[in-house]
Amino acid sequence: QTVVTQEPSLTVSPGETVTLTCASSTGAVTSGCYPNWFQQKPGQAPRALIYSTSKKHSWTPARFSGSLLGGEAALTLSGVQPEDEADYYCLLYYGGVSGWVFGGGTKLTVL
Amino acid sequence: QVQLQESGPGLVKPSQTLSLTCTVSGGSISSGGYYWSWIRQHPGKGLEWIGYIYYSGNTYYNPSLKSRVSISVDRSKNQFSLKVNSVTAADTAVYYCARALMIRGVIETFDYWGPGTLVTVSS
Numbered sequence: 001q002t003v004v005t006q007e008p009s010l011t012v013s014p015g016e017t018v019t020l021t022c023a024s025s026t027g028a029v030t031s032g033c034y035p036n037w038f039q040q041k042p043g044q045a046p047r048a049l050i051y052s053t054s055k056k057h058s059w060t061p062a063r064f065s066g067s068l069l070g071g072e073a074a075l076t077l078s079g080v081q082p083e084d085e086a087d088y089y090c091l092l093y094y095g096g097v098s099g100w101v102f103g104g105g106t107k108l109t110v111l
Numbered sequence: 112q113v114q115l116q117e118s119g120p121g122l123v124k125p126s127q128t129l130s131l132t133c134t135v136s137g138g139s140i141s142s143g144g145y146y147w148s149w150i151r152q153h154p155g156k157g158l159e160w161i162g163y164i165y166y167s168g169n170t171y172y173n174p175s176l177k178s179r180v181s182i183s184v185d186r187s188k189n190q191f192s193l194k195v196n197s198v199t200a201a202d203t204a205v206y207y208c209a210r211a212l213m214i215r216g217v218i219e220t221f222d223y224w225g226p227g228t229l230v231t232v233s234s
Contacts, residue, residue, distance in 0.1 A: 001175075034219050038158075045207055045227050046158065051220030089158055091221075099173050100160040 002026055004092050004103040011109045012080050020075045020106045022090030028071035029092060035073035036091040037066055039084075040105075046089060050075060077108075085110040113138040115208045115225035123202075123232050129195040133208030133225060140189050141166045146211035146218055147191045149182060151204040152227070159204075163211050163218075164191055198232045205229050 003025040012018040022035060029035060035053050038046035048057050050066035053073065063078045073090055090103040119131035133147070140147060148163035162172035164182045172180050176195075184191040195202055206228055209221040 034217070036220050038221075045224040047224075048220055048222050051212075051222075052214075055219075057220075057222060091158075091160075093218075097174070099162075099171065102158040102160065104157045 002094055002098040002101050004090060004101050006088075006090055006103040006106045008104070009107040009109065011111055012077075014080055014082055014110055016080055017076065017078045018080055018108070019069070020077075020088055020090075020108070021069065022073040022075075022092070022103050023071070024092060026094070029068060029073045031068070033073070033092040033094070035066065035068075037064075037073075037075045038089045038091065040087045040089065049088075080110055082110050084108065113210060113223050115210065115223060117206060117208050117225045117228040119228060119230070121229060121231060123198055123230060124234050125199055125232055126197055129193070129198050129202060129230055129232070131193045131206055131208075131228065131230070132190050133192070135189045135191075135210075140184065140191065141186045144213050146171075146213065147182075147184065148209045148211045148221060149193045150207045150209055150221070150224075152207070153201075153204045161193065161206075200232050203230065203232045 005023045037050040040046040049060050049064050054066040065076050067074050087105045089105045114136045116134045123129045146163040149161040152158050162182050164170045164184050179196045181194045209224040211218045212220050212222050
């Protein structure tokens with residue numbers, strides 16, 4: 001069974017930079033996994049932020065960026081805002097073996 | 112702008128079939144370039160991809176759910192549907208429908224989502 005692992009929780013102060021990571025149990029995350037990142041606030045549906053490692057949707061704030069870092073997918077928030085407090089999920093593609101698999105999510109607290 | 116809306120019973124008895132429909136507005140489900148997806152979230156937990164369908168009827172499912180799940184499309188109503196057979200309490204979740212965007216023939220993201228609907232499996 002394929003497992004995608006994220007930090008369970010992170011705490012950051014407003015204005016700081018934070019990086020969330022996404023690791024795969026099968027080995028290094030590559031661009032072929034088409035890494036996606038979603039933001040979810042309480043009671044809301046997930047909102048797409050980043051796709052195909054680093055591409056942004058038209059609505060994605062400029063402070064969000066995606067990359068591959070040391071064999072993992074990464075989401076960096078530069079200059080965190082209080083409204084960025086949310087759960088963040090990564091999503092990876094494994095083809096016919098497992099299809100699309102979400103990470104367990106990172107709860108980002110802005111204090 | 113495309114919008115998606117889930118609908119269906121909020122309560123299903125164990126061993127019965129869960130049925131949900133997603134209505135798409137602001138765009139045609141038959142326009143091509145997209146797959147139409149179902150994703151669920153168990154209470155207080157993470158997300159799980161269930162599967163998706165193309166307007167032509169091609170489907171792909173999560174291997175762990177494939178034996179109990181089917182997704183269909185009704186192009187005349189601009190809707191697609193989910194059925195989960197033989198449900199148990201473990202199928203209690205918020206069910207989301209979402210649009211999967213294809214770029215040069217490859218699905219790269221799930222860009223638009225419905226608000227979600229809670230389905231509880233209980234007698």
